[in-house]
Amino acid sequence: MQSVADLAWEIAVLEEQVVRKELHLLSLYRAAFDQYLGVSPRASAQVQNLSPENGTHQCSDVMLHASETVML
Numbered sequence: 001m002q003s004v005a006d007l008a009w010e011i012a013v014l015e016e017q018v019v020r021k022e023l024h025l026l027s028l029y030r031a032a033f034d035q036y037l038g039v040s041p042r043a044s045a046q047v048q049n050l051s052p053e054n055g056t057h058q059c060s061d062v063m064l065h066a067s068e069t070v071m072l
Contacts, residue, residue, distance in 0.1 A: 002010075
């Protein structure tokens with residue numbers, strides 16, 4: 001039988017592995033979504049930096065349209 005400390009350590013290690021896998025999965029989804037939109041990774045990073053006060057609301061329009069298309 002394992003001690004409580006050992007079990008807590010094992011849980012912490014497993015949680016860290018889950019977080020890493022989630023981040024990897026999100027990066028795969030982002031890459032697939034960028035490919036679907038025909039956006040290069042560099043352009044995708046620039047789109048994320050656009051702000052609404054600069055009058056660049058086109059980013060949200062594109063993302064909204066793309067998410068509607070994906071849901072269909």
